[in-house]
Amino acid sequence: MLEQVSQLAQLTKPVLVLGERGTGKELIASRLHYLSPRWQGPFISLNCAALNENLLDSELFGYEAGAFTGAQHRHLGRFERADGGTLFLDELATAPMLVQEKLLRVIEYGVLERVGGSQPLQVDVRLVCATNEDLPTLATMCRELKLPLFTGFSAHARDTLLNYAWPGNVRELKNVVERSVYRHGAAGEPLDAIIINPFQRTAETPVTPVCVASTLxxxxxxxxxxxxxxxxxxxxxxxxxxxxxxxxxxxxxxxxxxxxxxxxxxxxxxxxxx
The missing domain is CATH 1.10.10 (Arc Repressor Mutant, subunit A)
Known part of the structure; x- marks a missing residue:
């Protein structure tokens, strides 16, 4: 596991650490930071379960003076304070959906707005999240796009991609391809191992279709x-x-x-x- 953490440390992509309480998830996040090119930047952490929705929102994204009663001065959120470094969010699954939606925008575009503000702010933060809860799939519908796969995949990899239902849609496909390339890609060779489940130990595990349209x-x-x-x-x-x-x-x-x-x-x- 430590070897895999060391490999992931060189990437800029967000990382989700899944494990029970007391298993050292924050230590993993710290290792990801201090082995990364961002090691000289700040390492900021926040326990999402310790704050209610309003406090978590303002603590993550900051707020402008006058945004709410008692907000007399501008407050920089954890994202701004972690600019150029790493932000570790523990117990992510406890965060309200509204906050998770805002997090998604920051992850995708690197842009946020302070509470009470209207000016988009650009941040450069490597996000590491942790949870001890099982995150469920969001959809079960089978859909097929009649588009040819791009080159660089073996026949086995193409079959794996085609036989999976993609409940997370295009975003899941993007993440799976990136994860597979990072872990098993080799220059000049077609990608053969597709990692659907980030926690599976082997890339050769066949993927069974989740559902077939005719059986719905x-x-x-x-x-x-x-x-x-x-x-x-x-x-x-x-x-x-x-x-x-x-x-x-x-x-x-x-x-x-x-x-x-x-x-x-x-x-x-x-x-x-x-």
Missing amino acids: PRLPLALREWQQTQEKALIEKALSQARFNQRKAATLLGLTYHQLRGLLKKYDIASGEG
């Missing part, structure tokens, strides 16, 4: 209930296929062991281990 249920339906039914059925199938070995079942589903354990508890599925 008829509308109308209760979408969330249908999603949960399908997810539970896939988990039970993976457990059966893996002879109730939870680690093997997690690999079949492209999950970590702890993610699978969380889903077993969520759906009250008997693990068969004991």
Whole structure:
């Protein structure tokens, strides 16, 4: 893991650190910073779970004088204070959706606005986030774009890309391609290993199509209930296929062991281990 952290330290892309409390996520973030070209810049951290929505908003992005009652002076947020360095956000999953949407804009464009301000501000910050919660997929619809894949992929890689449902749409595709190139790309050779799940240990794990248009249920339906039914059925199938070995079942589903354990508890599925 430390070797992988050292490799990621040279990149400027955001990093998500997933792990239970007390596993050293902030130490990983610190290592990413001090092994990076930004090591002479500031390393700023913030626990998102420690502040409510309004305080978190103003603490991250800053505020102008008069933005709200008591705001007598301009306040620089954590992003501005981390300019040229690294910002570590712990417990990201607890941040309200409004704050997460603002974070997305900063990640994509490097631009923010202070609370009460209207002037876009450019910042150069490497973002490292951490959470101990399982971040769910955002969509389950199958859609296909009739566009040719660009060159540089092996036949195996093309099949992997075509057989995946892309619940995160174009943004997920972009992230998967970048991650795969960083971890397994070689100059002058077609990319063969596609890393769909950033936590999988091997790039050769085949990807099973998530859904096929011909098997979709008829509308109308209760979408969330249908999603949960399908997810539970896939988990039970993976457990059966893996002879109730939870680690093997997690690999079949492209999950970590702890993610699978969380889903077993969520759906009250008997693990068969004991």
